[in-house]
Amino acid sequence: MVVGTLRGFDQFMNMVVDNAVEVNxxxxxxxGTVVIGENSVVTVEAxxxxxxxQ
Structure with missing residues (x-):
């Protein structure tokens, strides 16, 4: 599981995450900052x- 601040994503669910921490x-x-590829995304939770x- 990776926890961090979502900075951006595209239509394929490739994501840029700042302050990323892998928790196992x-x-x-x-x-730090990572790019997570679409095939690695299973769920996204706020x-x-x-x-x-507004």
Whole structure:
């Protein structure tokens, strides 16, 4: 699982994530900014409520 700030994505679900941290049980690895390819995306979840601009 990768946790971070979603900075952008395209129609194929390729994503750019800032402050990315891989979480595997109790182990955490910090990566910074990463690009995650479409074949690696299984689910996307917001950890905090997301508001839309008015």
């Amino acid at each position: 049980g109790n182990e955490k690895n910090e990566f 950890l905090e409520p997301v508001s839309r601009p």
